[in-house]
Amino acid sequence: MNSKRHPVEKIYMAIIFLFMYAPIVTLIVLSFNGSKSRAKWGGFTMEWYANLIHDSEVLNAMANTLIIALIATIVSTLIGTAASVALTGMKRRTRSLVIGVTNIPMINADIVTGISLMLLFKVLHFETGFLTVLIAHITFDIPYVMLSVLPRMKTISPSVYEAALDLGAEPFFAFRKTILPDLTPAIISGALMAFTMSIDDFIITYFTKGSGFDTLSTKIYSEVKRGIRPEIYALSAIIFIVVLILLLTSDRIKAKAGKSVRRERSVQREKIRRIGVIALASGASIAIILMALAFGGVFSKNSTQVFVYNAGEYIDPEVIEMFTEETGIEVVYDEFESNEIMYAKVAADGSAYDVLCPSDYMIAKLIDNDMLMKLDPAKIPNALQYIGKQYYESATSFDPGNEYAVPYCWGTVGILYNKTMVDGPVDSWDILWDPKYQGEILMQDSIRDAFMVALARRGYSINSVDPEEIRQATDDLIAQAPLVQAYVVDQVRDKMIGDEAALGVIYSGEAIYTRRENENLEYVIPKEGSNVWIDGWVISRDARNVDNALAWIDFLCRPDIALMNFEYITYSTPNVAAQEMIEDEDIRNSNVAFPDEETLSRCDTYVSLGEDGDRLYNEAWKKVKSAD
Amino acid sequence: MSKELITLTHISKSFDGQLILDDLNLVIHENEFVTLLGPSGCGKTTTLRIIGGFETPDQGQVIFDGKDITALAPNKRQLNTVFQKYALFTHMDIADNIAFGLRIKNKSDQYIRDKIAYALKLVNLEGYEHRMPDSLSGGQQQRIAIARAIVNEPKVLLLDEPLGALDLKLRQDMQYELIRLKKELGITFIYVTHDQEEALTMSDHIVVMNQGYIQQEGTPEDIYNEPENAFVADFIGDSNIITATMVRDELVRILGVEFPCVDKGFGEEKPVDVVIRPEDVELVPRGEGCIPGEVTHIIFKGVHYEMEVQAGGFEWLVHSTKESPVGSQIDIRVDPFNIQVMNKPASEDEQAIGVEE
Numbered sequence: 001m002n003s004k005r006h007p008v009e010k011i012y013m014a015i016i017f018l019f020m021y022a023p024i025v026t027l028i029v030l031s032f033n034g035s036k037s038r039a040k041w042g043g044f045t046m047e048w049y050a051n052l053i054h055d056s057e058v059l060n061a062m063a064n065t066l067i068i069a070l071i072a073t074i075v076s077t078l079i080g081t082a083a084s085v086a087l088t089g090m091k092r093r094t095r096s097l098v099i100g101v102t103n104i105p106m107i108n109a110d111i112v113t114g115i116s117l118m119l120l121f122k123v124l125h126f127e128t129g130f131l132t133v134l135i136a137h138i139t140f141d142i143p144y145v146m147l148s149v150l151p152r153m154k155t156i157s158p159s160v161y162e163a164a165l166d167l168g169a170e171p172f173f174a175f176r177k178t179i180l181p182d183l184t185p186a187i188i189s190g191a192l193m194a195f196t197m198s199i200d201d202f203i204i205t206y207f208t209k210g211s212g213f214d215t216l217s218t219k220i221y222s223e224v225k226r227g228i229r230p231e232i233y234a235l236s237a238i239i240f241i242v243v244l245i246l247l248l249t250s251d252r253i254k255a256k257a258g259k260s261v262r263r264e265r266s267v268q269r270e271k272i273r274r275i276g277v278i279a280l281a282s283g284a285s286i287a288i289i290l291m292a293l294a295f296g297g298v299f300s301k302n303s304t305q306v307f308v309y310n311a312g313e314y315i316d317p318e319v320i321e322m323f324t325e326e327t328g329i330e331v332v333y334d335e336f337e338s339n340e341i342m343y344a345k346v347a348a349d350g351s352a353y354d355v356l357c358p359s360d361y362m363i364a365k366l367i368d369n370d371m372l373m374k375l376d377p378a379k380i381p382n383a384l385q386y387i388g389k390q391y392y393e394s395a396t397s398f399d400p401g402n403e404y405a406v407p408y409c410w411g412t413v414g415i416l417y418n419k420t421m422v423d424g425p426v427d428s429w430d431i432l433w434d435p436k437y438q439g440e441i442l443m444q445d446s447i448r449d450a451f452m453v454a455l456a457r458r459g460y461s462i463n464s465v466d467p468e469e470i471r472q473a474t475d476d477l478i479a480q481a482p483l484v485q486a487y488v489v490d491q492v493r494d495k496m497i498g499d500e501a502a503l504g505v506i507y508s509g510e511a512i513y514t515r516r517e518n519e520n521l522e523y524v525i526p527k528e529g530s531n532v533w534i535d536g537w538v539i540s541r542d543a544r545n546v547d548n549a550l551a552w553i554d555f556l557c558r559p560d561i562a563l564m565n566f567e568y569i570t571y572s573t574p575n576v577a578a579q580e581m582i583e584d585e586d587i588r589n590s591n592v593a594f595p596d597e598e599t600l601s602r603c604d605t606y607v608s609l610g611e612d613g614d615r616l617y618n619e620a621w622k623k624v625k626s627a628d
Numbered sequence: 629m630s631k632e633l634i635t636l637t638h639i640s641k642s643f644d645g646q647l648i649l650d651d652l653n654l655v656i657h658e659n660e661f662v663t664l665l666g667p668s669g670c671g672k673t674t675t676l677r678i679i680g681g682f683e684t685p686d687q688g689q690v691i692f693d694g695k696d697i698t699a700l701a702p703n704k705r706q707l708n709t710v711f712q713k714y715a716l717f718t719h720m721d722i723a724d725n726i727a728f729g730l731r732i733k734n735k736s737d738q739y740i741r742d743k744i745a746y747a748l749k750l751v752n753l754e755g756y757e758h759r760m761p762d763s764l765s766g767g768q769q770q771r772i773a774i775a776r777a778i779v780n781e782p783k784v785l786l787l788d789e790p791l792g793a794l795d796l797k798l799r800q801d802m803q804y805e806l807i808r809l810k811k812e813l814g815i816t817f818i819y820v821t822h823d824q825e826e827a828l829t830m831s832d833h834i835v836v837m838n839q840g841y842i843q844q845e846g847t848p849e850d851i852y853n854e855p856e857n858a859f860v861a862d863f864i865g866d867s868n869i870i871t872a873t874m875v876r877d878e879l880v881r882i883l884g885v886e887f888p889c890v891d892k893g894f895g896e897e898k899p900v901d902v903v904i905r906p907e908d909v910e911l912v913p914r915g916e917g918c919i920p921g922e923v924t925h926i927i928f929k930g931v932h933y934e935m936e937v938q939a940g941g942f943e944w945l946v947h948s949t950k951e952s953p954v955g956s957q958i959d960i961r962v963d964p965f966n967i968q969v970m971n972k973p974a975s976e977d978e979q980a981i982g983v984e985e
Contacts (some may be wrong), residue, residue, distance in 0.1 A: 091644065159712070162709070162715070163716075163773075164717070164728065165703045166680065166708055167729030167776070168703045168704075168732040168780070169728075169732055170703060171701075171703075177728075182719070
C-alpha cells in the first residue's frame with residue numbers, strides 16, 4: 001500500500017467506509033444501549049446479550065441455523081468437490097453444459113429458487129421443516145463449493161495423478177495423495193463460503209421451512225412487526241462478527257493458496273491445514289452443544305400438538321411453556337409479519353396452522369372467504385366468562401354473532417404529545433393542523449391511519465368511501481404536509497422518547513411504553529373519535545387439532561395468563577378479570593390502556609373498504625405522498 | 629536381435645471423432661533405446677500413453693512380455709513413466725517422492741533408504757533428500773522424476789519428451805546422462821520426442837511417425853541416410869528434395885539432366901522424388917559438373933558454410949567447408965551413391981502412410 005495518498009483520496013475512502021459501515025456500527029452500538037429506545041442512550045449494558053442466553057426460541061433458531069449450515073456445508077462440500085473433479089475429466093462441451101446447469105441456483109433469484117423448491121416439496125408431499133430446509137441449503141451451497149474448487153482443479157495437471165498411478169497407487173489413494181492436498185485450500189474456502197451462505201440465507205429458507213421451524217434469519221424477520229427487540233441487535237452483532245471472521249479466514253486461505261512462495265509452501269500448507277481444522281472443530285463443537293438444546297424442538301413430533309400462528313412478539317414466551325406443562329400439548333409456534341402474509345400462508349395451506357391471531361378487518365376477510373371454523377362455546381368457558389361484553393360488542397363489526405373470534409388484544413389510535421413542548425391540554429385532531437407546531441408533527445405512514453385522522457377531524461366516518469369526503473380529507477392532508485416532520489411507522493415511539501417531536505399519531509400500546517421512558521409524554525384520544533382495533537383468536541377451517549386449539553384459546557383467557565400477556569406486550573387486554581388484577585394502580589386506571597366507555601363509544605373499528613374503496617384511498621394517498 | 633518385449637498390434641485410437649492412431653503395429657525389443665519421433669499431433673505421445681496404460685486403444689492389443697495387458701490398469705503394469713512436466717508431488721520432499729512407489733509396495737525402511745541413496749547417486753543429486761521439489765531447477769526436477777521411476781526397477785522406462793522444458797545446454801547434458809543411465813540400468817527405454825537431433829543422438833532404434841502412421845523405422849543411420857519418403861527426409865536433417873523422373877534402373881533425370889545413381893526397381897520414365905543431403909552437393913568450377921548455377925547466399929555456421937545455389941531452376945541447399953562467395957558461377961555435382969530415390973506419393977494419404985508396401 002502506498003502510504004503517501006492524496007488527502008482527497010483519503011477523504012473519499014473515508015466516506016465510502018462510512019457509508020458501508022455506519023449502519024453496522026450503529027447496530028453494534030445499539031446492542032449495548034441500556035434504553036430500549038433507539039433515540040435515547042440509556043447507558044452501557046450487556047443485558048441484551050445476557051437475555052439472549054435465556055431466550056430459548058432464539059437459541060433454538062440459532063441451533064437450527066448452525067445444524068443446517070454444518071450439515072449442508074459437509075454434504076455440499078463432498079458433492080461439490082466430487083462434481084468438480086468429475087467435471088474436469090469431461091469433454092469440454094459436456095462440461096460447460098453441466099457447469100451452466102449447476103450454476104443456475106446461484107444465478108437464479110433466491111425467490112424463484114425458494115418458491116420452486118417449496119412447490120416441489122408440496123408436490124412430493126414432503127412435510128416442510130428441518131429436512132426440506134436442509135435439502136434446499138445443500139442445493140444452493142453446491143455451486144458455491146464448485147465455484148471455489150473448480151478453478152483450482154483446472155490448474156492441477158493430471159500428470160501428477162497419473163504419476164502416482166504409474167508408481168503403483170490405486171486410483172483413490174493416488175487422488176488422496178496428489179490432487180487432494182493441492183485442492184484442500186480451495187475445498188476449505190468453498191466450505192466456508194457455503195457455511196456463510198447457509199447462515200446468511202433468508203428467502204429460500206423462508207419458503208421451504210413450513211410451520212414450527214425457524215432459523216435465525218426467519219426468526220428475526222418474524223419479529224419485525226412490533227419493532228425489533230434490542231436482543232436482536234445483540235444477536236445481529238454476533239452474527240456479523242462470526243460471518244466477518246469466517247470471510248476473513250476464507251480470504252486468508254485463498255490468498256495463501258494463491259501465493260507460491262517456494263520453500264515456505266509446505267509450512268504454509270501446514271498452517272492452512274491447521275486453520276481449517278480449528279475452524280471446523282470450533283464450528284462442530286458449537287453445533288454439538290446447541291444440538292443438544294435443540295434436539296427436542298427440531299425432531300420430535302407427537303400427536304398432542306397445536307400449531308399456533310401469531311403476530312411477532314405477541315405473547316409472553318413463558319405462557320407457551322406453561323400451556324404445555326399444564327395440558328401436555330406441545331405448541332408449534334410461528335410468527336407472522338403482517339396480516340397479509342398470514343392470509344397468504346393460510347390461503348395456500350389451511351391445515352398448516354390450527355389457531356391464528358389476525359386483526360379485525362382480516363378476520364372479516366377470513367370469514368368472508370369461509371376459511372374459519374365456528375368456535376364451540378362449551379369448550380371455551382374462560383372466554384365467555386372473562387372477556388368483557390363491550391369487546392364482544394365491538395367485535396360484532398367484523399364477526400357478527402361472535403361465532404368465530406375471541407378478542408385477544410385491543411387498542412386505540414390517538415395523539416401522543418410532549419407536555420413541555422405543547423401548550424395546554426390536547427383534545428382535538430385540529431392541533432395537527434396548527435402552524436405553531438410546524439416540523440414538530442409525526443404522522444403514521446399508513447393509508448388507513450392517515451385518512452382516519454383527516455376524516456375523523458371533519459366528523460366523517462373513518463370507513464367513509466364517499467368520494468367528496470375523501471377529496472376533502474385529501475386536501476386537508478396535503479395542506480398539513482408542510483407542518484409534518486415525517487410520515488413514519490415505529491419511529492414515532494423513538495422520536496417522541498428522544499424529544500425530537502412535539503406531537504405524533506400513535507397506537508395506545510406503544511403510548512403506554514413511551515410513558516415509561518419519558519414522563520413528559522401524554523396520550524389522548526381526540527374528542528372527534530378515532531379507531532379502535534381488536535385482534536382475536538380464530539381457528540382455521542382446516543385445522544387438524546381443533547380441541548387443542550380451543551384449549552389454547554381458553555387458556556389465554558384465564559385471568560392470570562391474560563395478565564402475564566398484558567404485562568409482556570403492553571397492549572390492552574379485553575379480559576376484565578385480568579384488568580382488575582393489574583397491580584400498578586396508574587396503569588389499572590389508565591385511560592390510555594383502558595379508556596372509559598364514553599371515549600370508546602366514539603371509536604370505530606376499521607371495516608373492509610371494498611375494491612372500489614381501496615382504489616379511491618390508494619389514489620388519494622398517492623396525491624398526499626407526492627405533495628409531501 | 630534380442631527378444632520382443634512389447635508388441636502393439638492393430639492399434640487404433642481416436643479422440644472426439646478425430647483419428648489419432650490408425651492400425652499401428654510396432655515391436656519393441658528388450659534393452660533397446662527406442663525413440664518415437666514426429667511432429668506434434670503425430671500420435672507418438674498417444675502411443676506411449678497406451679503402453680503406459682493411461683489410454684485404452686479403441687482397437688488392437690498391447691502385448692507385454694507375452695501377456696495381453698491392453699485392459700490392465702496403469703498401477704498394475706511393470707513399467708514406469710517420466711512425464712514431460714516432471715509431475716513431482718510438490719507437497720512431499722525429494723525422499724518421499726522417490727519412496728512413493730516403494731512404500732506402496734511395502735518395502736522395508738532400510739531398503740527404501742538404500743534405494744533413495746542409490747537413485748540420487750545415479751542422477752548426481754546426492755544430499756537432496758530433504759529439499760522440496762519447488763526449490764530445484766528444471767533439470768534437477770527432471771532427474772528426480774527419473775530417480776522416482778527407476779527405483780521401482782521397471783522393465784521399461786517410458787519418457788514423454790522429458791527434456792522438452794529444458795534449455796539447450798542442459799538438454800545436451802541430459803542426453804548424455806540418459807544414455808549413461810540406460811547403459812547402467814540395462815532396461816528398455818521408450819522415448820518420445822519431436823527433436824530429431826535428440827533422437828539421432830540417443831536412440832538404438834527410431835520410429836518416425838506422422839498423422840498416426842509409422843513412416844519409417846530403423847537405426848539412426850538408416851533413417852538419416854536412406855529416408856524412405858519425402859516426409860522422413862524433410863523431418864530428419866536438412867535436405868534437397870527434388871521432383872525427378874526415373875529414366876531406367878540406375879539413371880535418374882533431375883531438373884532435365886540425367887544423373888547416374890544406385891537405385892533400381894522403380895520402373896522406366898516414372899516420376900519420383902530424390903533426396904540429396906546438403907553436405908553431399910559438391911560445388912565445382914564451371915564445366916566440371918552437371919548443372920551450372922550461381923551462389924546467391926552464404927552464411928558461416930562454424931563447422932561449415934551454408935550456401936544457397938540457384939541451378940536448373942531449383943534453389944539448392946549446400947553445406948561445404950569451402951567458401952564460394954555470392955555471385956560465383958559454379959557447377960553442381962552429385963556422387964551417384966549420394967542420390968536417394970523415393971517413390972512419389974500419389975495422394976496426401978499415401979504420403980502419410982509412406983511407401984512401406
